[in-house]
Amino acid sequence: GQNIDQPTEMTATEGAIVQINCTYQTSGFNGLFWYQQHAGEAPTFLSYNVLDGLEEKGRFSSFLSRSKGYSYLLLKELQMKDSASYLCAVRDTGGFKTIFGAGTRLFVKA
Amino acid sequence: DSGVTQTPKHLITATGQRVTLRCSPRSGDLSVYWYQQSLDQGLQFLIQYYNGEERAKGNILERFSAQQFPDLHSELNLSSLELGDSALYFCASSESAAGAGGYEQYFGPGTRLTVT
Numbered sequence: 359g360q361n362i363d364q365p366t367e368m369t370a371t372e373g374a375i376v377q378i379n380c381t382y383q384t385s386g387f388n389g390l391f392w393y394q395q396h397a398g399e400a401p402t403f404l405s406y407n408v409l410d411g412l413e414e415k416g417r418f419s420s421f422l423s424r425s426k427g428y429s430y431l432l433l434k435e436l437q438m439k440d441s442a443s444y445l446c447a448v449r450d451t452g453g454f455k456t457i458f459g460a461g462t463r464l465f466v467k468a
Numbered sequence: 469d470s471g472v473t474q475t476p477k478h479l480i481t482a483t484g485q486r487v488t489l490r491c492s493p494r495s496g497d498l499s500v501y502w503y504q505q506s507l508d509q510g511l512q513f514l515i516q517y518y519n520g521e522e523r524a525k526g527n528i529l530e531r532f533s534a535q536q537f538p539d540l541h542s543e544l545n546l547s548s549l550e551l552g553d554s555a556l557y558f559c560a561s562s563e564s565a566a567g568a569g570g571y572e573q574y575f576g577p578g579t580r581l582t583v584t
Contacts, residue, residue, distance in 0.1 A: 389571060400470065400558060400575035401511070445511065449571070455524040456501070456573065460510035 360384050362459035364446050369465045370436055378431045378444050378462045386451025392420050392431045393445040395461065401445055404431070433464075441466045471495065472576035474559050480582045486547040489579045493540055493561030499523070500542040501562075501573060502534055506555040517542055549583045556580050 361383045370376040382390070389408040393401035407413055407422035407429060419432040431444055443461040450457070471494035481487055493500050502514040513526035517536035528534075531549075536542040546553060557580075560573035 391572070398556075400577050402470075402575070403572040406571055447511075455513060455516065455526060457513060458503075458511040 360448075360457050362446055362448060362457060364444075364459045364462045366460070367463045367465070369467060370433075372436055372438060372466055372468050374436050375432065375434050376436060376464065378433070378446075378464065380429045380431070380446030380459060382427050382429070382446070382448050382459075384448050384450060384457060387424060387448060388451050389449040390420075390422055390429050391445075391447040391449070391456065392418075392429075393447065393458075395443045395445055397443075404444075436466050438466050438468070440464060470574040470576065472559060472561050472574050474557075474576035474579050476579060477577065478580050478582075480584060481549060482584055483549055483551060485549050485583075486545065487549065487581065489544040489546070489557050489559075489581075491542045491544070491559030491561075491576055493542070493559075494574055497561035497563055497574070498540065499562045500536055500540070501560040502528075502542070502544050503558040503560065504555045505558060505578075506552075509555075511558065514544070546581070551583050554581055554583045 363381045392404040395401040405420035412421045417434045422429045443463045445461045446459040473492045475490045498519045501516045503511040514528040515534050516524040531547050534544045556578045558578045559576045562573045
């Protein structure tokens with residue numbers, strides 16, 4: 359079956375670092391994505407991991423361990439505008455289907 | 469602006485009716501994906517087309533159908549609408565169907581469907 363788990367909500371303080379975890383159990387794997395979605399808006403692409411390790415892009419980093427079925431998104435120097443939902447998504451082996459997790463709603467407080 | 473356009477932005481209709489949602493992908497993108505997002509829910513993958521052909525199907529109801537036309541725009545048809553079909557419907561596009569390159573999806577602004 360296909361299952362992607364993320365915490366439902368997280369709260370962090372402006373300027374701090376937060377790590378959002380994602381575990382997955384899917385029938386196939388051909389890459390993991392993180393998207394950011396502000397309420398009522400379209401998701402926007404943040405990162406893509408297909409090999410194990412850390413990918414860094416500015417204030418955002420994403421890590422993947424395929425053997426553990428585990429990924430995390432690391433957000434540094436949090437800003438109020440980072441308050442949003444963060445969606446973990448896995449692309450299946452054929453590459454045609456992308457399964458999204460329910461998302462983690464992040465609240466950044468002053 | 470992702471370059472993906474969706475019309476209409478909002479749609480209010482009654483139960484039992486049929487509606488058509490339209491999506492134009494980014495210039496050059498051959499793949500189109502449709503997703504449903506109910507209130508406070510994650511994105512549910514419905515269907516994917518690549519260059520006019522259906523490539524993958526998710527949890528799409530039989531009352532729903534889609535197609536991609538030669539000019540690469542796509543339409544999602546929802547019929548015999550029920551209250552539970554009220555949701556945001558997103559279209560996304562990417563360069564390729566699968567494999568290396570063009571893997572990220574660019575999402576349109578969505579169509580908010582309200583069934584009353």
